[in-house]
Amino acid sequence: MISQYAQVIINQPSIHIDQYFDYKIPTALLGEIQEGQRVIVPFGRGDRTVDAFVVGIKDHCDIEDNKIKEIIQIIEEAPTLTANQLKLAKWIRDYYICLHIEALQVMIPGGMNIVKKERVFLNLARITEKCIGKNNTLESKVVQYIQEQNRPMDLDTIYRTFPGQENKRRIKKMVRENYLDVQEKFYMGIREKEEKYIMLSGKYKSQEDYLKEIKNTAHKQREIIMHLDHFPYKLRDIKNKLNISNSSIESLLKKELISITSKMVFRNPYHNRNFQNPRKTLTGEQKNIIEQFEYLIKKPSQKMLIHGVTGSGKTEIYLNMIEKMLKMGKQSILLVPEISLTPQMVERVIGRFGEQVSVLHSHLSHGEKYDQWKRIKAGKTNIVVGARSAIFAPLKSLGLIIIDEEHETSYKSSNRPRYHAKEVAEKLCEIVDCHLVLGSATPSIESYHSTENREYHLLSLKNRIDHIPMPDITLVDMRNELKEGNYSILSKELRRAIEQNLQEKHQSILFLNRRGYSTFVSCRKCGYVEKCPKCDVSLTYHQNNHRLLCHYCGYTKPTPKICPCCKSRKIRFFGTGTQKVETIIKKEFPQARILRMDVDTTRKKGSHDQIINAFKNQEADILIGTQMISKGLDFPRVTLVGVIIADTSLNLPDFRAAERTFQLTTQVAGRAGRSVLSGQVIVQTYEPSHYSLIHAQQHDYDNFYKEEINLRREMQYPPFKKLINIVFTGEDEESLIRKINTFYLQLTDYLREAGKGHLINDIFKPVPCSISKIKNKYRWHLIIKTNDLLLFSHILKKGYPKGVEESNNLNIAIDINPMSII
Ligand SMILES: Nc1ncnc2c1ncn2[C@@H]1O[C@H](COP(=O)(O)OP(=O)(O)OP(=O)(O)O)[C@@H](O)[C@H]1O
Ligand SMILES: [Zn+2]
Numbered sequence: 001m002i003s004q005y006a007q008v009i010i011n012q013p014s015i016h017i018d019q020y021f022d023y024k025i026p027t028a029l030l031g032e033i034q035e036g037q038r039v040i041v042p043f044g045r046g047d048r049t050v051d052a053f054v055v056g057i058k059d060h061c062d063i064e065d066n067k068i069k070e071i072i073q074i075i076e077e078a079p080t081l082t083a084n085q086l087k088l089a090k091w092i093r094d095y096y097i098c099l100h101i102e103a104l105q106v107m108i109p110g111g112m113n114i115v116k117k118e119r120v121f122l123n124l125a126r127i128t129e130k131c132i133g134k135n136n137t138l139e140s141k142v143v144q145y146i147q148e149q150n151r152p153m154d155l156d157t158i159y160r161t162f163p164g165q166e167n168k169r170r171i172k173k174m175v176r177e178n179y180l181d182v183q184e185k186f187y188m189g190i191r192e193k194e195e196k197y198i199m200l201s202g203k204y205k206s207q208e209d210y211l212k213e214i215k216n217t218a219h220k221q222r223e224i225i226m227h228l229d230h231f232p233y234k235l236r237d238i239k240n241k242l243n244i245s246n247s248s249i250e251s252l253l254k255k256e257l258i259s260i261t262s263k264m265v266f267r268n269p270y271h272n273r274n275f276q277n278p279r280k281t282l283t284g285e286q287k288n289i290i291e292q293f294e295y296l297i298k299k300p301s302q303k304m305l306i307h308g309v310t311g312s313g314k315t316e317i318y319l320n321m322i323e324k325m326l327k328m329g330k331q332s333i334l335l336v337p338e339i340s341l342t343p344q345m346v347e348r349v350i351g352r353f354g355e356q357v358s359v360l361h362s363h364l365s366h367g368e369k370y371d372q373w374k375r376i377k378a379g380k381t382n383i384v385v386g387a388r389s390a391i392f393a394p395l396k397s398l399g400l401i402i403i404d405e406e407h408e409t410s411y412k413s414s415n416r417p418r419y420h421a422k423e424v425a426e427k428l429c430e431i432v433d434c435h436l437v438l439g440s441a442t443p444s445i446e447s448y449h450s451t452e453n454r455e456y457h458l459l460s461l462k463n464r465i466d467h468i469p470m471p472d473i474t475l476v477d478m479r480n481e482l483k484e485g486n487y488s489i490l491s492k493e494l495r496r497a498i499e500q501n502l503q504e505k506h507q508s509i510l511f512l513n514r515r516g517y518s519t520f521v522s523c524r525k526c527g528y529v530e531k532c533p534k535c536d537v538s539l540t541y542h543q544n545n546h547r548l549l550c551h552y553c554g555y556t557k558p559t560p561k562i563c564p565c566c567k568s569r570k571i572r573f574f575g576t577g578t579q580k581v582e583t584i585i586k587k588e589f590p591q592a593r594i595l596r597m598d599v600d601t602t603r604k605k606g607s608h609d610q611i612i613n614a615f616k617n618q619e620a621d622i623l624i625g626t627q628m629i630s631k632g633l634d635f636p637r638v639t640l641v642g643v644i645i646a647d648t649s650l651n652l653p654d655f656r657a658a659e660r661t662f663q664l665t666t667q668v669a670g671r672a673g674r675s676v677l678s679g680q681v682i683v684q685t686y687e688p689s690h691y692s693l694i695h696a697q698q699h700d701y702d703n704f705y706k707e708e709i710n711l712r713r714e715m716q717y718p719p720f721k722k723l724i725n726i727v728f729t730g731e732d733e734e735s736l737i738r739k740i741n742t743f744y745l746q747l748t749d750y751l752r753e754a755g756k757g758h759l760i761n762d763i764f765k766p767v768p769c770s771i772s773k774i775k776n777k778y779r780w781h782l783i784i785k786t787n788d789l790l791l792f793s794h795i796l797k798k799g800y801p802k803g804v805e806e807s808n809n810l811n812i813a814i815d816i817n818p819m820s821i822i
């Protein structure tokens, strides 16, 4: 028997309709409706219609047959989402606590949304002069207007033509009383791009025979025929060239002298680019990893972590793995951080695999993204390279997911659903039985920990290609500079190195981490930073009451005026921007050609690539930038990397501060000396004895990890316990505080009543976020640190606590496994 009912999720992001709705499949559509398809259904009051995703098909349903509504129409024949994607969406919904529709929408490119248009027609049978009234009423004007237009009109256009609330009310009344008929039309926000082609129809062999059918006076038609043959030409070109009208074309079509065909055009952002990347002979270490890979993938769903120092040739390994997959008839996804999607990575992949590659990232237009997606869906692509959301690429026989620079925070989405591409990839591997490879020179503590408990296989590359030595890293103690009377942001050492590099015509990179900027307080003489005694994170300075606050647990104390450690008065906030660094460098080295790369200089589309290319072509001597320049770049002539101040990341009020500092320092240092020209790195800091800097200086990930994992264990931070960060944002701080406190109390009450009182200690009391106000909106949060993530997400998922709901003036963001808590 053919199933008669469909379960759908309505495409409207509202908590009130976040559930399955059953619809009857009309006889005409029996056997046609499939899971993953998008359909139009009647929904809510009146004759309103909306689009929805079919997520299930079933044989019976509890609603009585005379009460159940029917599906109206199918939007696309082929299901938009696959069965596996539907499974994945359910998991995302439950794990990250979001609406089901949000979990479905995240899997398709933006712009594929369904748009509803309401077409208006005159109901001539009903419109008589009498009922429309005198000539000058609004009603008669509307009728006249529609008659004059002589084409289908959108309801919105009519509202716009007759603006004002009162007019709108009266037009609506005309619809209600059937003077106007409204037909709804649904279509996708993105259109396919078509190109029309024109050629002789094939009716005759020679042009003369065609011309015999055209009158001598029809000059234009004759001209067209004379320009055509039996090969297709772009209609657009012919039209422009001969300056012809549609009517000539139509006459020729009527006489069957020409034929017009259209072809879908693939909007390809990389067309006309000729990349080359010949295969390299693998080094011993690379070969070794490929052999292990080949052995491991004989077993189902394997997970691997490649820990390879900077410049060790990880990309070449990825390309080899992808090639192995192709030989097995399997497809691959290669995820890279958004920012490394500069030509370098794309060039290497397309250069090796050409047409088989699709690229997905946020700089593509909606149309380009959609075309890529369609190509993937149609099975024309075997490799997808992309940023975070490319994990949802609809490949049919996915065999391998690779995540490059897996430690990068950009793999975590900051909008709902707040998913992490690595966690989604792990789940996907389970669902479709494919393999997962993570790669990094500085693996996240969590990922490395999973190699210790054997969840992941560890594959290592200990040397750079050609055994090029790792660059020398010098830590410069800025406290000494101060003692010697140097108040500049450049130490003597860094200044000297830049100068020398300029003379030798080598390139330099100056790096400045701007995150967490100016929120911590430190002593410039001794480097002392105030930390929370209970949480071991830096205290944050709050301007409104001049106090220091731990935004994990709420511990607070007044801001000291003199350093508690060395009694100096030089205790102050921190802060230098890239622009300021640029000004200073320009002044000190007027002869240097400087490029700056930060959010300000990369706003325009393509500017990122432009700066990178200019630097690559040696059009500049010094590149100044933020984390954007810290990774992935491979410039042979860069021999000096300077870190202006390492402490900004060291003192982030976040338990991952040390990890971030180690990663950033290692990654930026990794940009230096990648060729035979050897490299030097100078890191300026007030805390040169910090373990993250010492280990980075010694290129010693293993010992950094050992020290860090012990701290995590001691403080019970991830991976030992999981975190949930719940952020309340709103303009009215008082009501915000009231609501988050209610939330907290209800949560603890619930646990007590459920007999889980011992878990109450897992919830920290609400406190202001370390960035306590953004764009006039106050931010408070509540952190849960627990072994029982599932229980908590279950409680939160149930919409508990009750009565604390999002509204216009209150936003509640629940972040499972947050990447940063500021
Ligand atoms: N087998 C090989 N033979 C010769 N050159 C190679 C080989 N493998 C890689 N290379 C080259 O070595 C350089 C460094 O490789 P790659 O950029 O892949 O390093 P990486 O490990 O990804 O470094 P990072 O983590 O710093 O991005 C590149 O220029 C690459 O073309
Ligand atoms: Zn001090």
Ligand SMILES: [Zn+2]
Pocket: 532, 533, 534, 535, 536, 550, 551, 552, 553, 554, 555
């Ligand atoms: Zn604390």
